[in-house]
Amino acid sequence: MKKTEQLYEGKAKKVFATEDKDFVIVSYKDDATALDGLKKGTIGGKGVVNNRMSNFLMQILEKEGVPTHFVEELSERETLVRKVSIVPLEVIIRNVSAGHFAQRYGVEEGIVFDEPTIEFSYKNDDLHDPLLNEYHALALKLATKEEISKIKAMAFKGNEVLKAYFLKLGVRLIDFKLEFGKLSDGKIVLADEISPDTCRFWDVNTNEKLDKDRFRRDMGGVEDAYNEMMRRVFHE
């Protein structure tokens, strides 16, 4: 299927229409932002890593019964996906304290939780993606009760599958962010991406960070971290 007009350009991806209204093409860029868009840069090769890794992980999740928007990888940076309307919630699952969790509650990073946590933020740049709970999401009509309960089940199931998968690669899945979309028939599917931009990955032996925190925190070795994750996933 061929690209027609550009529908949208986000911080890390562009989305193009196709000749079929039910499908769009996503094109991954090397651009990176952090700290609510204040920090801008590029991470060489990131678009390729995120596209290939996300597609690979979505196919694993599909096999395990988590429906996704993925259809077909078209090239290193481009993927055909089912067109969805994005549910305006960022769904964050955490297995270990880090990032905003550690900051918000005044605890150190690296505390292993007995059970994974889930949190939602309202996907709204003008409001800086404020944290909200299920009742707020319902009040704001961002999703229905049934949709939220499906989203929670898919997010926790995804966590179990991905946690076990990454552990085999010597990687601890600390936390990650998912986004969900609605197909034209109302079915909820996993959308957006699963990549070092949207997950925290720590090496199982050294706890070395292998994700976008290296960019967010000016740690250096950003490209190397993305390449290392690519190498582990694709056994290159």
Ligand code: TMP
């Ligand atoms: P946080 O600790 O900053 O809330 O991030 C939790 C996880 O969500 C982490 O793996 C990074 C990911 N994330 C995004 O993908 N996009 C975002 O805008 C934010 C804030 C976090």
